[in-house]
Amino acid sequence: xxxxxxxxxxxxxxxxxxxxxxxxxxxxxxxxxxxxxxxxxxxxxxxxxxxxxxxxxxxxxxxxxxxxxxxxxxxxxxxxxxxxxxxxxxxxxxxxxxxxxxxxxxxxxxxxxxxxxxxxxxxxxxxxxxxxxxxxxxxxxxxxxxxxxxxxxxxxxxxxxxxxxxxxxxxxxxxxxxxxxxxxxxxxxxxxxxxxxxxxxxxxxxxxxxxxxxxxxxxxxxxxxxxxxxxxxxxxxxxxxxxxxxxxxxxxxxxxxxxxxxxxxxxxxxxxxxxxxxxxxxxxxxxxxxxxxxxxxxxxxxxxxxxxxxxxxxxxxxxxxxxxxxxxxxxxxxxxxxxxxxxxxxxxxxxxxxxxxxxxxxxxxxxxxxxxxxxxxxxxxxxxxxxxxxxxxxxxxxxxxxx
Amino acid sequence: xxxxxxxxxxxxxxxxxxxxxxxxxxxxxxxxxxxxxxxxxxxxxxxxxxxxxxxxxxxxxxxxxxxxxxxxxxxxxxxxxxxxxxxxxxxxxxxxxxxxxxxxxxxxxxxxxxxxxxxxxxxxxxxxxxxxxxxxxxxxxxxxxxxxxxxxxxxxxxxxxxxxxxxxxxxxxxxxxxxxxxxxxxxxxxxxxxxxxxxxxxxxxxxxxxxxxxxxxxxxxxxxx
Numbered sequence: 193x194x195x196x197x198x199x200x201x202x203x204x205x206x207x208x209x210x211x212x213x214x215x216x217x218x219x220x221x222x223x224x225x226x227x228x229x230x231x232x233x234x235x236x237x238x239x240x241x242x243x244x245x246x247x248x249x250x251x252x253x254x255x256x257x258x259x260x261x262x263x264x265x266x267x268x269x270x271x272x273x274x275x276x277x278x279x280x281x282x283x284x285x286x287x288x289x290x291x292x293x294x295x296x297x298x299x300x301x302x303x304x305x306x307x308x309x310x311x312x313x314x315x316x317x318x319x320x321x322x323x324x325x326x327x328x329x330x331x332x333x334x335x336x337x338x339x340x341x342x343x344x345x346x347x348x349x350x351x352x353x354x355x356x357x358x359x360x361x362x363x364x365x366x367x368x369x370x371x372x373x374x375x376x377x378x379x380x381x382x383x384x385x386x387x388x389x390x391x392x393x394x395x396x397x398x399x400x401x402x403x404x405x406x407x408x409x410x411x412x413x414x415x416x417x418x419x420x421x422x423x424x425x426x427x428x429x430x431x432x433x434x435x436x437x438x439x440x441x442x443x444x445x446x447x448x449x450x451x452x453x454x455x456x457x458x459x460x461x462x463x464x465x466x467x468x469x470x471x472x473x474x475x476x477x478x479x480x481x482x483x484x485x486x487x488x489x490x491x492x493x494x495x496x497x498x499x500x501x502x503x504x505x506x507x508x509x510x511x512x513x514x515x516x517x518x519x520x521x522x523x524x525x526x527x528x529x530x531x532x533x534x535x536x537x538x539x540x541x542x543x544x545x546x547x548x549x550x551x552x553x554x555x556x557x558x559x560x561x562x563x564x565x566x567x568x569x570x571x572x573x574x575x576x577x578x579x580x581x582x583x584x585x586x587x588x589x590x591x592x593x594x595x
Numbered sequence: 596x597x598x599x600x601x602x603x604x605x606x607x608x609x610x611x612x613x614x615x616x617x618x619x620x621x622x623x624x625x626x627x628x629x630x631x632x633x634x635x636x637x638x639x640x641x642x643x644x645x646x647x648x649x650x651x652x653x654x655x656x657x658x659x660x661x662x663x664x665x666x667x668x669x670x671x672x673x674x675x676x677x678x679x680x681x682x683x684x685x686x687x688x689x690x691x692x693x694x695x696x697x698x699x700x701x702x703x704x705x706x707x708x709x710x711x712x713x714x715x716x717x718x719x720x721x722x723x724x725x726x727x728x729x730x731x732x733x734x735x736x737x738x739x740x741x742x743x744x745x746x747x748x749x750x751x752x753x754x755x756x757x758x759x760x761x762x763x764x765x766x767x768x769x770x771x772x773x774x775x776x777x778x779x780x781x782x783x784x785x786x787x788x789x790x791x792x793x794x795x796x797x798x799x800x801x802x803x804x805x806x807x808x809x810x811x812x813x814x815x816x817x818x819x820x
Contacts, residue, residue: 288677295648334649334677371682403688405684405688466653
C-alpha cells in the first residue's frame with residue numbers, strides 16, 4: 193500500500209477532461225465559498241486555509257491577491273509607499289542579489305517583452321534589499337529570489353513586499369540564518385518520512401548514500417526553482433501558505449515516494465540517485481500529491497519525526513515561531529479557534545486510535561497507518577488538522593505513547 | 596548531510612554490483628557567477644547553455660568519454676558558489692572526489708582573490724595535494740574587461756602546483772578547449788590510477804595517489820592562450 197499504487201486518485205485533477213463539467217461547477221462553488229469567507233468580519237481564515245489546500249487551491253491570481261495576505265495575517269490597508277532609494281550599493285548582499293536576479297530569466301513568463309521583464313527584475317531586487325535592510329537578522333540565500341519573484345508576479349511590488357517580509361520572518365526564517373544549519377536540520381526530516389511510508393525506498397537511498405541535497409532547492413524555493421510551469425508553482429504556494437512551515441519537506445518526500453519504481457530501478461550509487469531525483473518530472477499529479485502530503489503530515493507530525501532528525505531544534509526555528517503566528521492569525525476570528533479545537537480533538541482521537549493499533553507491531557506500522565488514515569482522513573477534514581496540528585497536540589501525543 | 600540516520604543503514608546486498616566502466620568524479624568549485632555551470636554544461640552537452648540560473652546546492656552532470664579504447668564516465672559535480680552553501684551543505688559531495696577544478700572569472704578580480712579560501716576549503720575536506728587540481732580562468736572572450744592577467748594567475752597556479760587554463764565556456768572557438776581541459780584531467784587520472792576501483796565503495800574505496808607522482812607532473816599540463 194505504498195503511495196504509487198494509489199496513483200489513480202490523481203485522475204480527478206482539474207486538468208482531466210472527464211469530469212470537466214463537474215470540476216467547473218465545483219470551481220464555481222469554491223469561488224463563492226472563498227468570497228463568503230472573505231466577506232465576513234472578521235475574515236474566516238480557517239475556511240480560506242481549507243480552500244487554499246483543497247483541490248485547485250485558490251484558483252486565480254485575483255483571488256490570491258485577496259487571500260494570501262489573510263493567510264499570512266498581513267494588513268493590506270497601509271502598504272508602504274515607494275520603496276526607499278539608495279539601498280542598493282550599500283547593502284552587503286547587493287552583488288549576490290543582482291547576480292542571481294539578473295540571471296533568473298526563466299522565472300518570467302515566456303513571451304514577456306524584455307523591457308517589461310527587466311522592469312520586474314529591478315523591482316525584484318528592490319523588494320529583496322528592502323526586506324533584508326529592515327531585518328538585519330535575515331541573510332540572503334541563493335533561491336530566496338525564486339520565492340520573491342513568485343510573489344511579485346502574483347501580487348505586484350507593494351503587496352509582494354509586505355507579504356515577503358512576513359514570510360521571511362516566519363516560514364522562511366530558518367533558511368535565512370547566517371548559516372544553513374537549520375536548513376540542514378529540516379532536510380533531516382526527509383528520510384524519516386520516507387522510511388515510514390516505504391522502508392524499501394528509504395533503505396535503497398541510504399545504501400546509495402545519496403544524502404538530501406537533491407531536495408535542497410525544492411525546500412528553500414518552495415519548488416519555485418525547479419518547476420517550469422508557473423501555475424504549478426502558485427498552486428503549491430497556496431498549499432504551503434496555508435500550512436505548517438515544514439510542509440514543503442513532506443511534499444518533497446511525497447515526490448520521492450511517488451517515483452518509487454524509478455528510484456528502485458536506478459543504479460544504487462550517489463550520483464545516479466541524486467541525478468534521478470534532482471530532475472523533477474514536470475507532469476506530476478499535483479492535487480493528488482498535495483493531498484498525500486497533507487495525509488502524511490497528519491500521520492507523522494514533525495514532533496514525531498524530530499527525535500530522528502538528528503540535530504535538535506533551536507527555539508528560533510520557524511517551526512517554533514509558527515505557533516505564535518498561527519494564534520495571531522486565528523484571533524481574527526476567535527470562535528473559529530474553538531471550532532477548530534474541537535475538530536482537532538476529533539482528529540487526535542482518530543490518530544491515537546490508529547497509533548494504538550500499530551505501537552505493538554512496529555513492522556506493520558506503515559501499512560496499517562496508511563490504510564486507516566488514508567481512508568478516514570479526507571483532505572478537507574485533514575486540512576484543519578494539518579494547519580493546526582503538530583505544535584499544540586502532537587507533543588502530548590508523544591508523551592502518551594513514548595513515556 | 597551525514598547524520599546518525601545514515602548510520603542506521605540498511606539491508607546489505609540490495610544494490611546492483613558496481614558498473615564495470617571506471618568513474619572519475621570531479622568537483623567544480625569557485626565563487627558565484629564565475630561560470631561553473633556553463634563550463635560543466637559545455638563539456639557534457641557540447642554547447643553553451645542559453646540561460647543558466649544560480650545553482651542551489653549541487654548539480655550533477657556526466658559524460659562518457661573514451662581514452663585508449665576504454666570507456667570512462669566523467670562525473671562533474673557543479674556546486675553553488677554562495678559561501679553559506681559550502682559551509683554546511685556541500686561537504687557530502689567532497690567525498691571520494693578524484694580531482695578538483697577551481698574556477699575564477701578573469702573579469703572579476705574578487706573571484707581570483709577568493710581562490711585561497713577555496714583551496715583551504717578543499718584542504719579541510721582532506722583533499723590535499725595528492726588529488727589532482729586544476730585552475731580555470733573563465734570568460735576569456737570578454738577581452739576588454741579582463742581584470743586578472745595571465746601572469747599573476749600563472750604565478751598563483753605554480754605556487755599551488757596546479758596547471759592553469761584560461762578559457763571561455765561561451766566562445767565557440769574555445770569549444771575544444773573546454774573539452775580539452777576536462778580530457779586532460781581524465782587522462783591524468785587514468786594514467787595515475789591504473790588500478791582504481793570502478794566505483795568507490797562505502798566511502799573507503801578511494802585510494803589517493805602518491806604525492807611524488809603528482810609533484811613530478813607539476814606544471815606539465817599548463818597551457819597558454
